[in-house]
Amino acid sequence: MSSVNLRHSVRGVILDEGDRILLCRFAIPGPTGTVVVWAAPGGGIERGETPLATLARRGRAGRRCGPARCVWHQQVVAPGHAAGYDGVVNDYFLVRTASFPPRGAMSDDELAAENIDGFRWWRLRDIADYHGSELFSPRDLATPLTALIAEGVPATPVPLGL
Template identity: 55%
Template sequence: MPESRKRRSVRAIVLDPGDRVLLCRHDLTALDGPVVWAMPGGGVEPGETDLRALRRELMEEIGLRLDGDPPLVWHQEVSGPGYAPGYDGVINRYHLVRVPAFVPNPAWSAERLAAEHIHGMRWWRLAEIAAGDGGELFSPRDLAGTLGALLAGGAPDEPVRLGL
């Protein structure tokens, strides 16, 4: 029986001094999917470390130059079709990145971001996430709860395992 393959990804919980989180809007409606607000980040390339991938992804998607080694705070594994084409699921590792507020200025063009289904980004307050945004989703699904716990308790000693 073939071994299960999951796509390895890294993501950043980018927080400003007011505890707003920067999320990217992924519009998957052309693929019969939803619109999902998610942390910036993406796939780890073969031979690439998580932190190197995180630095690359943050520069490409939001124009953030990452210094230092941000702590790993969340770990998520999701199995099933539809999470990553060509894979049996995904493994997302989330790092906490505290920064001054800034206006995102991606290294990638709007066309390149659109090819990755990224159509905008914005800073969100926890209360706005908890209130929802119509039919649009957040990732992870309980972002309000998990982010609220992180803000209340700080970075954990060991990564917190997340559900969907």
């Protein structure tokens, strides 16, 4: 039996004082066209790095991470989620912050190399009511986000689907 090669990553559930979540817009080219996915900022954990160090290093939102707790866990075994891997493992950490203009610490070229072409603060209602062609990651982001805002940090990370 062969082993599955998964990319371990962390993502920041960055919520401002109005409970808006900061998401990155990924425009991913594919054989049938570009797929757009809105996802929490973050990235892959490098050898010897802690998840919080990764979150700080990958701070695409342009902010340093303060105290953070892991609130969600996602494992996706499917091609196309991380080049050279069979899928991903994402641990999501809650970061509360005052609202700020998102830009990220990465250059335009670095962002483009990662297929990122924008940032946006989203209200929960706008995510829940969205019916366009762009996707969220996880697809049902509104459900765990609703619980997180209403109930606070869970005792153990909530498992997420695709």
